[in-house]
Amino acid sequence: MTPILTALLCLGLSVGSRTQVQAGTLPKPTIWAEPGSVIPMETSVTLWCKGSLKAQKYVLYKDGYPETWEEQKPLEPKDKAKFPITDMTSVYAGRYHCYYESPTGWSEPSDQLELVVTGMHSKPSLSVLPSPIVPSGGNVTLQCGSWRGFNRFILMREVEGQPSWTRDSQRAPSGEFQALFPVGPVIPSLMWTFRCHGFYSNTPQVWSLPSDPLELLVSGVLGKPSLLTQQGPVVTSGQNLTLQCLSDVSYDRFALFKEGTSDLLQLHGRQTQAGFSGADFSLSPVKSSRGGQYTCYGGHNLSSQWSAPSDPLDILVTGQLSYTPSLRVHPGPTVAPGENVTLLCQSLSNVDTFLLSKDGAADASLRLRSKYRAGKYEAEFSMSPVTPAHGGTYRCYGSIKTSPYLLSYPSVPVEILVSGSFGHHGPPPTMSSPTAAPAQGPSWYLYVLIGASVAFILMLCLLILLLVRQQRRGKCRKSTGDADPEPKDRGLQDSSRPAAVAQEETLYAAVQDSWPEDGVKLDHWQNTQDEDPQVVTYAQVSHSVSSLKWVLATPLSSLSGGLQDSEDRQAEEDRWMDSQATASDAPPDVTYAQLNHLTLRQKTSASSPSQSGEPPAEPSVYAALAIH
Numbered sequence: 001m002t003p004i005l006t007a008l009l010c011l012g013l014s015v016g017s018r019t020q021v022q023a024g025t026l027p028k029p030t031i032w033a034e035p036g037s038v039i040p041m042e043t044s045v046t047l048w049c050k051g052s053l054k055a056q057k058y059v060l061y062k063d064g065y066p067e068t069w070e071e072q073k074p075l076e077p078k079d080k081a082k083f084p085i086t087d088m089t090s091v092y093a094g095r096y097h098c099y100y101e102s103p104t105g106w107s108e109p110s111d112q113l114e115l116v117v118t119g120m121h122s123k124p125s126l127s128v129l130p131s132p133i134v135p136s137g138g139n140v141t142l143q144c145g146s147w148r149g150f151n152r153f154i155l156m157r158e159v160e161g162q163p164s165w166t167r168d169s170q171r172a173p174s175g176e177f178q179a180l181f182p183v184g185p186v187i188p189s190l191m192w193t194f195r196c197h198g199f200y201s202n203t204p205q206v207w208s209l210p211s212d213p214l215e216l217l218v219s220g221v222l223g224k225p226s227l228l229t230q231q232g233p234v235v236t237s238g239q240n241l242t243l244q245c246l247s248d249v250s251y252d253r254f255a256l257f258k259e260g261t262s263d264l265l266q267l268h269g270r271q272t273q274a275g276f277s278g279a280d281f282s283l284s285p286v287k288s289s290r291g292g293q294y295t296c297y298g299g300h301n302l303s304s305q306w307s308a309p310s311d312p313l314d315i316l317v318t319g320q321l322s323y324t325p326s327l328r329v330h331p332g333p334t335v336a337p338g339e340n341v342t343l344l345c346q347s348l349s350n351v352d353t354f355l356l357s358k359d360g361a362a363d364a365s366l367r368l369r370s371k372y373r374a375g376k377y378e379a380e381f382s383m384s385p386v387t388p389a390h391g392g393t394y395r396c397y398g399s400i401k402t403s404p405y406l407l408s409y410p411s412v413p414v415e416i417l418v419s420g421s422f423g424h425h426g427p428p429p430t431m432s433s434p435t436a437a438p439a440q441g442p443s444w445y446l447y448v449l450i451g452a453s454v455a456f457i458l459m460l461c462l463l464i465l466l467l468v469r470q471q472r473r474g475k476c477r478k479s480t481g482d483a484d485p486e487p488k489d490r491g492l493q494d495s496s497r498p499a500a501v502a503q504e505e506t507l508y509a510a511v512q513d514s515w516p517e518d519g520v521k522l523d524h525w526q527n528t529q530d531e532d533p534q535v536v537t538y539a540q541v542s543h544s545v546s547s548l549k550w551v552l553a554t555p556l557s558s559l560s561g562g563l564q565d566s567e568d569r570q571a572e573e574d575r576w577m578d579s580q581a582t583a584s585d586a587p588p589d590v591t592y593a594q595l596n597h598l599t600l601r602q603k604t605s606a607s608s609p610s611q612s613g614e615p616p617a618e619p620s621v622y623a624a625l626a627i628h
Helices: 003-022 444-483 488-492 498-518 566-584
Strands: 030-034 038-040 045-050 057-062 070-072 080-085 094-102 113-118 125-129 133-135 140-146 152-157 164-168 177-183 193-199 217-222 226-229 234-236 242-247 253-258 264-268 277-282 292-299 305-307 313-318 326-330 341-347 353-358 366-369 371-373 376-383 392-399 414-418
Touching (some): 030 113, 045 094, 070 080, 125 193, 140 152, 140 193, 217 292, 226 292, 242 253, 341 353
Parallel strands (some): 038 113
Antiparallel strands (some): 057 094, 152 164, 242 277, 292 305, 326 341, 392 414
16 A cells, blocks of 8 residues: 555544544533643643543544544543643643544534643732722722733632633833723622733733732721830831731731732731730831831631721831931920920921921821921921920921831930929930930839839828827827826815815816817926925916916815815815806907816825924925917
8 A cells, every 4th residue: 555545544534533523413521620720830630521421432632733632541430531631831721622432423522621821921910909908898900910011911719610800901101011800899708819810812821920819808897906016106227126916806817908009918816815816017127118007907717807907007217318307496495384385397408298206105206297498498396285294305307208108317306394383393404316225214004003002102101100100199098097096195085075076077088188189288297306295287388379378376285284174175166166267258269278187187295204293295286377
């Protein structure tokens, strides 16, 4: 058989075979790829074709290739066959369909399977406008772009069975090729994570590497967390910086978002000892790109529902502009509460905005637009009226409107001292050098702890003082009772002097009650020289109500060897009572003095009879009173 005849015979058989396949009447098989139809370069994939139990063989065809791509015998129970690809490259990328052959003929062709290889070109970028934080029911626009000049971009959602979207690229004014994909409305019940690829129109199944994933956060569903920094909002280049996102809700993950970017940094949540959940986002070391406004969110695993945003936190990076402004305070750094103070920040360089910060303050700094006066850019920060909270160390910075979070070098710090309410002024302020480290005062909770400790110590001292005073009063009363017993000579004053005894006891009671109220001062002494039996007691009372002076000297008792006649004693007592009644009729401005029982206690000292048998001298008791 000549070669020409052999070639014609083979061609006829091939055409006949294809004609028979195309003319098949059996049900069409099903074709699919495992693990999927979009396969990274240099990985394996398996194509499956499933038909009838009576199938004798399965045939795989690829569009654009004239002959059978591959044939496989069916696997038990003969209803399907597999076509493995161990190393995926651009050669295998394309559209496939399959047939099966049975004793009665060929089947209809399967539906097409598009097998894509990725990673053949560099990855594009994927961003979202205006923000990846979307309120429930909101709409956003996803932008896929690249500098490689792709003709088309495809957006894919990372959920099984979800469709993809393809858009022609457009060249932006910046020269980048990009495509816009509108997405929405966004609802919390679905996951919203996307990637995009770029490709050329002549090789539609050969894609670039996938972009970084972009997740849309459906916010406002849960309670908002708090965003804090221990270093303060104003930082320097090279410094360590950590932003802490905390919440009293037990979130599984947290996200940090910087305004104006599509970057969304996510971390797994942790539980703190105080019962909060949180995450620490390290931005160390600080560089100019860290400047901006940040918010954080909390969320749960396997859910697109996120919290409301935290309050925004501005991070300002100093030393990014070459100039250093100056800072002055008017009328002076030491002021009294209620006065007005103005801080003037100036610069010879072009400044759009001046910023005033206070050392140790956690809140945002004050900003003012600059004004050009007398060849300088300046801004006046007014504090009116001044309170103790305004005291502290201040610095000012300059910035330009194109980079509001990048600041100049700090000015020389100025310390404002708020004097006390009694006119006491503190020491003059100290001006530190620009390179001096900022003063780091104790935190507020240290002040609270110190104040509580001082209050506790004062209360403890007051309690101890009251206990000691009460104990001394008890001892004083006890010692007074032991030191001043009733005189034994009282026994001589039996029933013959009942009125005198009652009078003495009444005077004692009145004196005891008035001691703490009128501020009476008593002087008490005894004259015991030469064992003189005569005892003299003086009491002096001073008062500032009037300058009236009076002296009363009255013998309270007389003891001689025997007792006087009871009628004489009664007459003496009557005269003493009359003098008391006369004193009680005095004008209202007369102040009556009352004496403590320690002074007017009647005392007698009866000495033993002398050898001569003469009775002792009569003891006398006197009381002297003076009111000033």
